[in-house]
Amino acid sequence: MINVNVFSEEKAWSKRLKNKSLFFKKICKALPKKYQFSNKKVSLSLLLSNNINIKRLNKNFRNKNRSTDILSFPSSKKIRITKNTYLGDIIISYEYLDKPKSQDLKLFKEKVIKLFIHGFLHLLGFDHRKNNDYYKMLKEEDFLYKRVKSKLN
Numbered sequence: 001m002i003n004v005n006v007f008s009e010e011k012a013w014s015k016r017l018k019n020k021s022l023f024f025k026k027i028c029k030a031l032p033k034k035y036q037f038s039n040k041k042v043s044l045s046l047l048l049s050n051n052i053n054i055k056r057l058n059k060n061f062r063n064k065n066r067s068t069d070i071l072s073f074p075s076s077k078k079i080r081i082t083k084n085t086y087l088g089d090i091i092i093s094y095e096y097l098d099k100p101k102s103q104d105l106k107l108f109k110e111k112v113i114k115l116f117i118h119g120f121l122h123l124l125g126f127d128h129r130k131n132n133d134y135y136k137m138l139k140e141e142d143f144l145y146k147r148v149k150s151k152l153n
Helices: 012-016 020-030 051-062 105-123 131-152
Strands: 002-008 041-049 070-074 084-093
Touching: 002 020, 012 105, 020 105, 020 131, 041 051, 041 105, 051 070, 051 084, 070 105, 084 105, 105 131
Parallel strands: 002 041, 041 084
Antiparallel strands: 070 084
8 A cells, every 4th residue: 555645835736636645545546456565554755846946956956957847756776665665755846737827637637647657666766867767667657657547537
């Protein structure tokens, strides 16, 4: 079972996602069994942020002075899922997802799901620095997104 501790420092998130914790809980429940970690307590923190704060974090922790859509900070280099495992932290910027501003709620939520899955895979050790790793991660991301989307509809 995955527990997502959701925090928000950007008010705009509440306009699009009324019950943020429930939304991310449903995403995790829709993941394939392999990623549900039955009989284990697996948790992560999710910060729903904005461009200003994510830029600061990106500068402080990655030495990149620009905003980005998502940051993932795994709790360790090599994740071993035990009875009680903390995966790490994910930070998502609202402004990156809210483009164009005219997009409907369905498209916004689809982008959030896709980005959350991307960050989740990073916490599990997936990476995209090398071409081979990029394609492996992209394939897994696409598989999980289709699975989650089909279960949530």
